Amino acid sequence: xxxxxxxxxxxxxxxxxxxxxxxxxxxxxxxxxxxxxxxxxxxxxxxxxxxxxxxxxxxxxxxxxxxxxxxxxxxxxxxxxxxxxxxxxxxxxxxxxxxxxxxxxxx
Amino acid sequence: xxxxxxxxxxxxxxxxxxxxxxxxxxxxxxxxxxxxxxxxxxxxxxxxxxxxxxxxxxxxxxxxxxxxxxxxxxxxxxxxxxxxxxxxxxxxxxxxxxxxxxxxxxxxxxxxxxxxxxxxxxxxxxxxxxxxxxxxxxxxxxxxxxxxxxxxxxxxxxxxxxxxxxxxxxxxxxxxxxxxxxxxxxxxxxxxxxxxxxxxxxxxxxxxxxxxxxxxxxxxxxxxxxxxxxxxxxxxxxxxxxxxxxxxxxxxxxxxxxxxxxxxxxxxxxxxxxxxxxxxxxxxxxxxxxxxxxxxxxxxxxxxxxxxxxxxxxxxxxxxxxxxxxxxxxxxxxxxxxxxxxxxxxxxxxxxxxxxxxxxxxxxxxxxxxxxxxxxxxxxxxxxxxxxxxxxxxxxxxxxxxxxxxxxxxxxxxxxxxxxxxxxxxxxxxxxxxxxxxxxxxxxxxxxxxxxxxxxxxxxxxxxxxxxxxxxxxxxxxxxxxxxxxxxxxxxxxxxxxxxxxxxxxxxxxxxxxxxxxxxxxxxxxxxxxxxxxxxxxxxxxxxxxxxxxxxxxxxxxxxxxxxxxxxxxxxxxxxxxxxxx
Numbered sequence: 001x002x003x004x005x006x007x008x009x010x011x012x013x014x015x016x017x018x019x020x021x022x023x024x025x026x027x028x029x030x031x032x033x034x035x036x037x038x039x040x041x042x043x044x045x046x047x048x049x050x051x052x053x054x055x056x057x058x059x060x061x062x063x064x065x066x067x068x069x070x071x072x073x074x075x076x077x078x079x080x081x082x083x084x085x086x087x088x089x090x091x092x093x094x095x096x097x098x099x100x101x102x103x104x105x106x107x
Numbered sequence: 108x109x110x111x112x113x114x115x116x117x118x119x120x121x122x123x124x125x126x127x128x129x130x131x132x133x134x135x136x137x138x139x140x141x142x143x144x145x146x147x148x149x150x151x152x153x154x155x156x157x158x159x160x161x162x163x164x165x166x167x168x169x170x171x172x173x174x175x176x177x178x179x180x181x182x183x184x185x186x187x188x189x190x191x192x193x194x195x196x197x198x199x200x201x202x203x204x205x206x207x208x209x210x211x212x213x214x215x216x217x218x219x220x221x222x223x224x225x226x227x228x229x230x231x232x233x234x235x236x237x238x239x240x241x242x243x244x245x246x247x248x249x250x251x252x253x254x255x256x257x258x259x260x261x262x263x264x265x266x267x268x269x270x271x272x273x274x275x276x277x278x279x280x281x282x283x284x285x286x287x288x289x290x291x292x293x294x295x296x297x298x299x300x301x302x303x304x305x306x307x308x309x310x311x312x313x314x315x316x317x318x319x320x321x322x323x324x325x326x327x328x329x330x331x332x333x334x335x336x337x338x339x340x341x342x343x344x345x346x347x348x349x350x351x352x353x354x355x356x357x358x359x360x361x362x363x364x365x366x367x368x369x370x371x372x373x374x375x376x377x378x379x380x381x382x383x384x385x386x387x388x389x390x391x392x393x394x395x396x397x398x399x400x401x402x403x404x405x406x407x408x409x410x411x412x413x414x415x416x417x418x419x420x421x422x423x424x425x426x427x428x429x430x431x432x433x434x435x436x437x438x439x440x441x442x443x444x445x446x447x448x449x450x451x452x453x454x455x456x457x458x459x460x461x462x463x464x465x466x467x468x469x470x471x472x473x474x475x476x477x478x479x480x481x482x483x484x485x486x487x488x489x490x491x492x493x494x495x496x497x498x499x500x501x502x503x504x505x506x507x508x509x510x511x512x513x514x515x516x517x518x519x520x521x522x523x524x525x526x527x528x529x530x531x532x533x534x535x536x537x538x539x540x541x542x543x544x545x546x547x548x549x550x551x552x553x554x555x556x557x558x559x560x561x562x563x564x565x566x567x568x569x570x571x572x573x574x575x576x577x578x579x580x581x582x583x584x585x586x587x588x589x590x591x592x593x594x595x596x597x598x599x600x601x602x603x604x605x606x607x608x609x610x611x612x613x614x615x616x617x618x619x620x621x622x623x624x625x626x627x628x629x630x631x632x633x634x635x636x637x638x639x640x641x642x643x644x645x646x647x648x649x650x651x652x653x654x655x656x657x658x659x660x661x662x663x664x665x666x667x668x669x670x671x672x673x674x675x676x677x678x679x680x681x682x683x684x685x686x687x688x689x
Contacts, residue, residue, distance in 0.1 A: 069230060087227055089227040
């Protein structure tokens, strides 16, 4: 990882992502769609996404400390990063995935 | 939202009938204060600054519910991990892992790390709802604690979403009839919480405070709001003890305790007599006096006497170490060591300044539990006045007295009197005590002597006499003072006076003796004289008798002669006969 976080690892690094949702609500569908677009644009060919519906598998909520939904968890590359929300702001998602430096410090 | 019991009513008791159900917390003193506990099926906000004990409040509410009241619980912790929580409360005898194993408790800790987290767009807290739902279902929970949800405001940023979700969560909990404790961090600008969550939790608000005044930390609890229920409105001191929280209401105990009519001797026989048989079993005795008037010795005498009857005694010394005390009391013949060895006497010495006032109360609480004494000495409560403001000290002593009285323990307090104000003490606790013994020094003829007064003794006919209080090598003793024309005399003046009187009496006796023997001598003399006179008299009488006999004989002779002569002269015979008769 570079000092300023401009490029997160080599360009061919694999991204393992998990998206937690609760049922197929409009929020969930929006998040899935937003994620698909961001991945296709920035991580084409080097990402894997697993969508977990907590209404189907509630026990999985405990593993990744899920409070809010939708929550996107980057399990690879390390370290784990968490992005909460429907991913409607692509720039924020890229910051969260450390594909882009932060414009301002996170709260 | 309309709610049957959310009506303001003048009388909480009436509402309770209507159906304000309560869930006992099991926290010492709190359920008394709230007349039953927290509102059942509703949420209570417990708010306070960092380290004020709010997490502990929530945990104790859960643990007591799970362990003692058959009400399993769920803790959602947003600040500490389950392991951290378990460690924090293990010292209070709360075994969280064991309760989890028994299926009585679920601890779900959320790590919300703002550093590895960004938010983008809208979200909801369904993850939390799902986890909470699972946890509640798995143990059949009746109680839920959320500690501290406000963390989410900081971590997730989007305040309006979290507010909405919090509101939804509270409704969700209410629908499931769960009794909830939500902890909150005290706001900086005087608000009850940082993010104003008191707006959502409107049934009951408990404010905890950890305040430092006069360099002393005191914990206080206040029930800021309890909809539809009567509750104590004051700030109540509370303690974190090794058995959990203890709220100490100043006013709710003490005056309701039963009164004993049993008398216990004080160990100073004449003092018992002055008090009409001794102290009441559950009474409080204040022994006040200047420095060196024998307060500790008198208290120790009472302790010694109680141990002698086979009773247990707790002696709390704020002035001397146990070794010092044993030695010093040994010098007046009180062999306390044997009672310590016999397990009857517990000596506990602590510097007043070693702890805050609260801690002193906690300690007494614990010591009373450990030793179950029938008599307790606090020597000297004046020491405590070095710890805090006099009002706080007074309140502390009052709490100690209440605690002792509630347990039916005879309490002996010693107190230093104010300079020059021998009938008031530094703490003004005299109205709280039942019997007040005042020891006073008198200085006369270059020596100091101790006097003992019974200033008051409730419910007891007590002597109005001043007694001299003497510490001998056989313990404390009371002596009569000398009250005479020269005033009250004590000590060697009294002894001198008594010696004078003895000498005078001896002199009087000797004088009487002398006069007695003089009289005896004189009596003997007189009797001799009487005897002599009698003898004289007897001799005289003898002489007289002799003479009379001769005389009669002479007369008879003469009569005969005369008769012969008369017959010879033919005289009248009558005159002769009369003469013979005479």
